[in-house]
Amino acid sequence: MNVSLDAGKLSGGRLYQRVAEQLASVISEGEYPPGSRLPAERKLAERFEVSRPTIREAIIALELAGVVEVRGGSGVYICDGESDRLASTNLDVGPFDILEARILFEGEAASLAAQKITDEEMAEVRQALDDMVTENEGEPICEKADEHFHMLIARATKNDAIVSVCSHLWALRNSSPVSARILEKVRQAGSKPRIEEHHAILEALEARDAKAARAAMREHLTRVIQQLLDATEAEAVEEARRAIMHNRQRFNLINP
Amino acid sequence: MNVSLDAGKLSGGRLYQRVAEQLASVISEGEYPPGSRLPAERKLAERFEVSRPTIREAIIALELAGVVEVRGGSGVYICDGESDRLASTNLDVGPFDILEARILFEGEAASLAAQKITDEEMAEVRQALDDMVTENEGEPICEKADEHFHMLIARATKNDAIVSVCSHLWALRNSSPVSARILEKVRQAGSKPRIEEHHAILEALEARDAKAARAAMREHLTRVIQQLLDATEAEAVEEARRAIMHNRQRFNLINP
């Protein structure tokens, strides 16, 4: 069982977060099996050498994460059977994994979108692409337009689950520390707007060509991966190199 | 903008949750635009007629939900640019949307898994399938084994983003009220264990046949959709019927 919160920021400043992590640790180590009751808040406060409000905040964090259940007047109980959900919620996912998943998923999403997109939505997508070009002065604006572009395509599928998954993937990208670091590197290296690739996607959508849309989307994201590989190869960070070797092979697998 | 927490439980007993909802409401109504600062905790406590610890707990809930950011010594700020994430987090996604997304995504995931799965992981998958058969007495156990089966395949891709997305989709399914209702209907109608279909997936994985794995997974999920369609057609609920018509067409689109 892997019960950890906010894997990114370890001991992230806030006391209640550290306590929540410690608490999650002792839970995952089996000290309190699923279904059992946690000690009283006062006892926990004494044990972790913090005050009761802090313990309460930590418990609330665990509660919102679905690790424990608070029964008023009775106690705090460990939830059972959600190890899968937990293991994935807090994962610090690397940028290569995210892009590979996007190739698979957004490729299919684009294919579906090409069949269902309306003229109004086409106009919105075109507008997003324009924003990406014109507002290229400030990079963050460009990135925002990029995200908007992809989310519009997801929305064009008329499938809320696909929208949810796409935004989940973008959230993973935006929240991952390691992703942020590598993306910063790419930014410094002067990232091309990749307008042409986006334009190819747009044209495929405009033609309502499902296969072409999937191909264009995969081509686009594949090039982003390539760009990332180049950027990370430039620096000699050891862990990044490991990621490269690990993912280069993966990249070759799914490319053809 | 749609800023609401835990769509399931409205005003769930706890005071801090109600306060968090109220706070989220005034935020979504635009009283505090993204990037701006929230009033001081003491002021908020006065306004909502609760104490400061309660306001703090509510803010922590919003913080964990990604709605606000707490900058120590400065104040609480509304996060910007996550309207997409928020809009999707709270979406009540219908079961058809989820299954369609799973066809697209888990199909690809199975294809990738077939190329990367290890013998140990194969054994785990086989074990999960056995659990699904043997523990068929209690239905929930069977469902748990089903989820485990699919998650194991996701994990076999060695891609954390794919694992995260799959568990996200299962979480959507498990948390959606409308999904729960329809799934209950299916359960009552005496759902077949679908062991044969799972077995076909297993065999494709065993053969390391990527295409066959994708096809088997799609076939399996397509049959689940068919089962859902039959079950929902049996009842005359008006909204369900609309969903049927809406998705039947979609189903036909992606099936071939």
Next chain:
DNA sequence: ACAGCTAATTGGTCAGACCGCAATAACATT
């Protein structure tokens, strides 16, 4: 043996206080 009641335990909330940090305004320096 059982029913009802009491009391201890637990979470829920509150009030007030102190601390350290951050932003800003006032000041001193150049």
Next chain:
DNA sequence: AATGTTATTGCGGTCTGACCAATTAGCTGT
């Protein structure tokens, strides 16, 4: 006058101690 430094002010972060409400278990009386 422009700039760098410092003091003030407000903020969140945390702690203490207390009281309330709900649940539970134990006791008592029948």
